Amino acid sequence: MEQTRTCVTADDPCIVCTDAAIRRGDTTIWSHGTFAIPRGTVTAVVGTNGAGKTTLLNAELGLIPLSHGNMRVLGGAPGTNNARIGYVPQSYTSDIDSSLTAEQSVLLGLTGTRFGIHPVTRAQRAKTREAMEFTGIADKAKLRLSELSGGLRQRVAIAQALVSDPELLMLDEPLANLDLASQRATVRILAQLNSELDMTIQIVAHDLNMLLPILDGAVYLLDGHPHYARLDQVLDSDLLTHLYGTTVQVVTTPQGDMFVTPALTRPDASADTHRTDEVAQFHHHEYDHDRAQ
Template sequence: MSAPEPALTFRDVSVIRGRRTIWSQADFEVPAGGVVAVIGPNGAGKTTLLHVVLGLLTPASGRVEVLGRKPGALNNEIGYVPQDYGSQLGEAIRARDAVTLGLCGHRWGLRRPTSAERERVERVLAAVDATSFADKRLSQLSGGQRQRVALAEALVSRPRMLILDEPLAALDLRNQREIVSLMQRINSEFGVTILVVAHDLNPLLPILTGAVYLLDGHPHFDTLDGVVDEELLSHLYGTPVEVVHTPQGDLYVRRSW
């Protein structure tokens, strides 16, 4: 039986904006089916990497494949949640309508959903525990509720990959835990590869299978065991980092003073 096709393939890829090289020599594969963080210091090019994956930015050199095709070719099979989810839709839209747009509002312009599409919207709202506030406007929702709606909209078209840009930013600890648990459930039940940009690894450590990390201007990929390394993380963030294993078997990283 042949091995599954990688979710992402980068071969000697570099990206230049203006006259500045954002990063170069990206040469790695990301296996399909996992939850993968994209990490690095501010300005390292994390969002740039997402734009390359989505086909919004053409590399200066090298080859990129996303789900076995050129970037952008299968964007209808990728659910993308940007940092500023809601700003493009408007604060007045209802949560249910925002999710419906994931089916009816992108490829053909806004149209009335079919009964089957309405049923699918209801199923995905239930899957992310958003049914109870589905009729509220986005402006009325908490940060955690907005993230559930964002995930529902990204999931409703049955994607093979989810790309999440800082989904835990500005959430309190309880909501971070709930969204991370939801991401784990989505990965398991829907079989979706999840690529998530994150500044803080700790909330995601229980569910991560690996990480793309941008080190010294070069993106790399490794499994979680290879990434959660004191020397690597200290070099990556430019400050001493300690990896802690608790007696209960939990793992977290912290700045070492």
């Protein structure tokens, strides 16, 4: 796939939040969000159910307004650069019309609501073919979504998000309900996008293990506040235990591979809370210019 990029530097992060907060009615979803996500990185968004992970993505897309603070996405206000963003919602495989073919579904990434009204151009079909070849589903073009497995549907969703050559790709729980082989295939595609196109990728996830080989860092929602840290800082047993409210171990194998697992030999840690200044002591969250180079 080809991609036209604006000139960016290490001082030009993909997403910047400054004391950002979101409320729904009288409820604060999260607040005091101050962090920057470097361009060209793969970032997980982690936290417990209801912590506001999907809310963060929706705020970045301009679908939910901030109640306080500031957010910049690809150098502009949320929503202003959505043409440069590819988005794969968690509900894609259940919401989309299963009678559509894989090719028709990917074309929606270019035609949107115009599908079926205006003719599809040769260039649009070429871009669709390119995205499907990249995700390994070109041979499924004429099959209906109802004929495809969950893993193949997820590849269709990614191809639809890629067809417009985005600079930033957002995925909400892309590995949920997929078997192990499909998870690995999806992660390989994301790894290619990042390594070959230098695409910035943001992934909402519950389980980090399958993603660990490709992650550079994570936004973690802890005690109602989003923080960004590099992966080596996030892979901390104490931090993850507090984050998930249950005892978590970070294990390194003799081969040097790492994985995160519940510590079943010890009782669950009691979920507690900390003040913002206490949470800040877990890690140093300033944007690391050297990491982005």
